[in-house]
Amino acid sequence: QSVLTQPPSVSGAPGQRVTISCTGSSSNIGAGYDVHWYQQLPGTAPKLLIYGNSNRPSGVPDRFSGSKSATSASLAISGLQAEDEADYYCQSYDSSLSGSVFGGGTKLTVL
Amino acid sequence: QVQLQESGPGLVKPSQTLSLTCTVTGGSISSGGYYWSWIRQYPGKGLEWIGYIHYSGSTYYNPSLKSRVTISVDTSKNQLSLKLTSVTAADTAVYYCARGVGHVDATYNYWGQGTLVTVSS
Numbered sequence: 001q002s003v004l005t006q007p008p009s010v011s012g013a014p015g016q017r018v019t020i021s022c023t024g025s026s027s028n029i030g031a032g033y034d035v036h037w038y039q040q041l042p043g044t045a046p047k048l049l050i051y052g053n054s055n056r057p058s059g060v061p062d063r064f065s066g067s068k069s070a071t072s073a074s075l076a077i078s079g080l081q082a083e084d085e086a087d088y089y090c091q092s093y094d095s096s097l098s099g100s101v102f103g104g105g106t107k108l109t110v111l
Numbered sequence: 112q113v114q115l116q117e118s119g120p121g122l123v124k125p126s127q128t129l130s131l132t133c134t135v136t137g138g139s140i141s142s143g144g145y146y147w148s149w150i151r152q153y154p155g156k157g158l159e160w161i162g163y164i165h166y167s168g169s170t171y172y173n174p175s176l177k178s179r180v181t182i183s184v185d186t187s188k189n190q191l192s193l194k195l196t197s198v199t200a201a202d203t204a205v206y207y208c209a210r211g212v213g214h215v216d217a218t219y220n221y222w223g224q225g226t227l228v229t230v231s232s
Contacts, residue, residue: 002157034216045207045222046158057220089158093215099171100150100160100217 003028004090004103011109017078020106022090023071028101030071033093037066037075040087040105049088050075077108085110113137115208115223123230129198133191133208133223141166141186146211148219149182149193151204159204161193163211171214198230 005023012018022035029035035053038046048057050066053073065076073092077084090103119131133147140147148163162172164182172180181194191208205227209219 034218036218038219045225046219047222048218048220051218051220052216087156091158091219093217097160097174099162099173100148100211102158102160105156105158 002104003094003097003101004092006088006090006103006106008104009107009109011111012077012080013111014080014082016080017076018080018108019077020075020088020090020108022073022075022103024073024092024101025071027096028092028094029068029073031095033095035066035068035073036091037064038089038091040089042086046089080110082110084108113210113221115210115221117206117208117223117226119206119226119228121227121229123198123202123228124232125199125230126197129193129195129202129228129230131193131206131208131226131228133193135189135191135210139186140184140189140191146171146214146217147182147184147191148209148211148217149191150207150209150219152207152225153204161195161206163217164191165214200230202228203230204228 037050039049040046053068054066087105094101146163149161179196205225207225208223210221211217
């Protein structure tokens with residue numbers, strides 16, 4: 001059971017916009033800690049996609065955006081492309097764990 | 112460009128100790144104030160933070176694993192290591208080493224490719 005809750009799957013047609021939610025609690029996202037997002041393509045390691053709630057590392061397309069409010073965060077992907085099909089994970093810090101926590105992951109299917 | 116590479120046995124017997132090494136190239140493990148981390152991914156895909164070590168030597172472990180885990184660095188070899196004792200089938204996972212930036216708001220911007228460890232007799 002993951003500390004952060006994500007939907008198991010989302011889907012969308014090419015060109016559409018999808019969002020993936022990440023719900024936490026008062027000891028992690030609700031306490032004000034940043035949320036980060038990772039993309040994991042099949043057979044590869046996770047790759048940092050969004051850091052500090054809404055910042056993109058160099059090389060990440062601006063089709064990817066992140067936001068945070070209260071005890072939850074969201075990743076939005078606009079202009080869906082076939083290459084976006086992957087697993088997406090949110091991550092934050094938890095004060096009761098004194099360490100990092102992850103969401104259970106969301107599988108994005110591009111129809 | 113920083114690169115990380117995990118190595119170690121792919122099969123460990125129950126009750127034995129899992130030992131992995133992560134070799135870091137393209138940067139010194141003892142500089143930059145990073146948090147050198149171990150993260151594992153279960154076959155069902157969930158990610159779990161195991162712990163990390165700061166270049167100063169301070170270690171932070173997941174409370175659920177703390178009694179069984181040791182993370183250390185060998186600066187002469189630019190390597191990070193993980194030891195997990197008394198393993199069971201529940202420890203079967205892909206183990207990643209990663210470079211963390213920050214403690215409270217750690218982000219993992221470099222990852223190894225991962226190594227699958229199966230616990231079975």
